[in-house]
Amino acid sequence: MAERKESTELTLNEKVQLIRFLETNSQRKTPERFHVSKTTVSNIQRRKREYLERYDKESGDAQRKRRRTTSLEHVSEAALSWFKQMRATNARISGPMIQEVARRFALEFGLTGFQASSGWLEKFKLRPENLMRRI
Structure with a gap:
């Protein structure tokens, strides 16, 4: 063999x-x-x-071997877009604000089980394109 x-x-x-x-x-x-x-x-x-x-x-x-995506990627992308718009206006953004916006986007997309947990928020903050300095 x-x-x-x-x-x-x-x-x-x-x-x-x-x-x-x-x-x-x-x-x-x-x-x-x-x-x-x-x-x-x-x-x-x-x-x-x-x-x-x-x-x-x-x-x-670039060092990552696989790109992991969540089933809720479009919620995260929408929240990221909102975050960048708010950041451009120098608005103060808190973690709970991001979670609430993400919950609203999830409802708009018809996702009822999405909770925007603290774990989701931590992962959101770690995304390299977020450029999160302080929240």
């Missing part, structure tokens, strides 16, 4: 390096250089635009 190779998962930063390496080198040299399979190289090449856009947008998350 053939031995199964151990899979290698690349970070977003490594995927972008692989994409840039492919621009000047052959597809044959790439698997050897990055210690991945040919299939992995072709999959990364196929999703090239997605990886480059995400790399530009989430420069702080």
Whole structure:
């Protein structure tokens, strides 16, 4: 029976390096250089635009191997948009305010089980695009 190779998962930063390496080198040299399979190289090449856009947008998350999304991502995105608008006007924003706004967005989206818990708020604050200095 053939031995199964151990899979290698690349970070977003490594995927972008692989994409840039492919621009000047052959597809044959790439698997050897990055210690991945040919299939992995072709999959990364196929999703090239997605990886480059995400790399530009989430420069702080370049070391993350997987992007975890919640089922309530659109609520968080709407709350983030509101937060940025309020921050632009130099308004004081508290944690409970963010939670209340998120609850309202959840109701608008038809999500009845969303609570905007303190755990959700902590995760929201940690998102790199929030630029939360003080709340």
